Amino acid sequence: MNDTSDGTQYAIRARRVLDVDRGEYLDDAVVVIADGVIQSVVDSAPRDATLIDAGDVTLMPGLIDCHTHMLLRPEDQVWPPAILFKTQVYRMAEGVAAARRALEIGFTSARDTDNEQVWHGDTALRDAIARGVIPGPRMWVATDAISITGGDMRIDDMVNPELKLPDVAAMADSPDEYIKEIRRQIQIGADWIKIYCTSTRKDVERETMEPLHQFTLEDVTRMVNEAKRYRRDVAAHAYGGSGAQAAIRGGVRTLEHGPLLLEEDLQAMLECGTYWVPTMQTYYKRQFSDFERNFVKRHEGAFKRGLELGVNVAFGTDVGSFPHGEQMDEFDLMVQYGMSPLDAIRSATVVAAELLRKTGSIGTLAQGAHADLVAVDGDPLADISALHRVRLVMKEGKVFRDDHRVADGVEQIHWQPSR
Structure with missing residues (x-):
């Protein structure tokens, strides 16, 4: 399986990033991940990070x-x-x-x-x-x-x-x-x-x-x-x-x-x-x-x-x-x-x-949490049915679904079955 264990940083940008801990959107924010873990949520991608632009979607924790x-x-x-x-x-x-x-x-x-x-x-x-x-x-x-x-x-x-x-x-x-x-x-x-x-x-x-x-x-x-x-x-x-x-x-x-x-x-x-x-x-x-x-x-x-x-x-x-x-x-x-x-x-x-007694490791975008991310078309806080329109799924920094093919050029974070 290919993964991000080499320490390479990836920055995922979305029109709306839902901070579930604070209960608010962060507009045009960037989630930075490395080694399958969330490093930070920032306004712009670090220079040394590979950018994945998810576009006009809502990005939230898995x-x-x-x-x-x-x-x-x-x-x-x-x-x-x-x-x-x-x-x-x-x-x-x-x-x-x-x-x-x-x-x-x-x-x-x-x-x-x-x-x-x-x-x-x-x-x-x-x-x-x-x-x-x-x-x-x-x-x-x-x-x-x-x-x-x-x-x-x-x-x-x-x-x-x-x-x-x-x-x-x-x-x-x-x-x-x-x-x-x-x-x-x-x-x-x-x-x-x-x-x-x-x-x-x-x-x-x-x-x-x-x-x-x-x-x-x-x-x-x-x-x-x-x-x-x-x-x-x-x-x-x-x-x-x-x-x-x-x-x-x-x-x-x-x-x-x-x-x-x-x-x-x-x-x-x-x-x-x-x-x-x-x-x-x-x-x-x-x-x-x-x-x-x-x-x-x-x-x-x-x-x-x-x-x-x-x-x-x-x-x-x-x-x-x-x-x-x-x-x-x-x-x-x-x-x-x-x-x-x-x-x-x-x-x-x-x-x-x-x-599940897993606060801080799943269900959040906090630093140190697993890089579990889901992107949906639309605004689920305005219309909960947006959750039916999943376009991107990432678990521990590996992409398992990518309908809009935004991560096509980032082969190393695509999941591959073990041999």
Whole structure:
């Protein structure tokens, strides 16, 4: 792979450079990079730097998706499940394509929130990207995820019970079981631990909209403390109700989805400093019944109230439950539901970096950060749909997409696959 390790400086100039930390544009500014790292943001290119003029675009930090499923496709969630007709190798190939697509549309970092039964698939994908074997966002992964027998991620309730199908997640029903499972997942390379504190829509009580509560407060507290021993954080799938309260009070760092969160849940998140990754489009795109439409309406209301209260909202899409490549639709929904375009972009840059404990290294144009850059046609602060018009993607100083061919003469920073 060719890179910029020789210390050569490159200066990328754009009509608008978005400083997400200060929340403002820098007009006709220049981002100087060397060795895959941002050196400075200045008014004019240094004399000894090679200039890349990106033109009339908005240049911003690479985006971060805090909830992906690279190894999942929409058809995998309907009957028959993917495990019955797709091999592990085939699904890995799908994951390679998904990771490349995520990078091409501007996501230079991603947290993958379980491997969807492709055992060791997410760790392999993460490592292959990190070593330059394949293109994709840098990844943090949660391996198998942890649920309970008869709870979320079960598939054997739809088949002959005499058949023995593999579980889609690790099922743990006692402290001994989930502590051992956390240790096993860390041993095989988990960066995060994901737990299912509630089940999914199929187990929501239709009249009360109460989701199935899976782990108790004591369970969650034990799991969080065990993960902390290994310097890992916990992400909790939780829709609302007592399961969400257990997740929040138990100390998880992030609450995923949260469509049925109530006032007391949002207040608890504020009190505990929990990050919320709402992943709204996965439900918005699946409204085929009155129940599902009511579900989406509840999600919208919770999101709006969360904004009013100042809950920490980080960007995440749940991509894989819908087609890869449609992640930008989440920004549209966030703005439609009342978030400012700037805050929506910040949720996928500085806030997402905080969630990942990577402040200063990703999601920013600060000196010393990875040279992860995205250029889009138009002004996303005036029209968030500009994020759908990505023209340039750079990760760690290497150009992975260049629609306007502005970097044609800078061969050494074009990504090449490892040999």
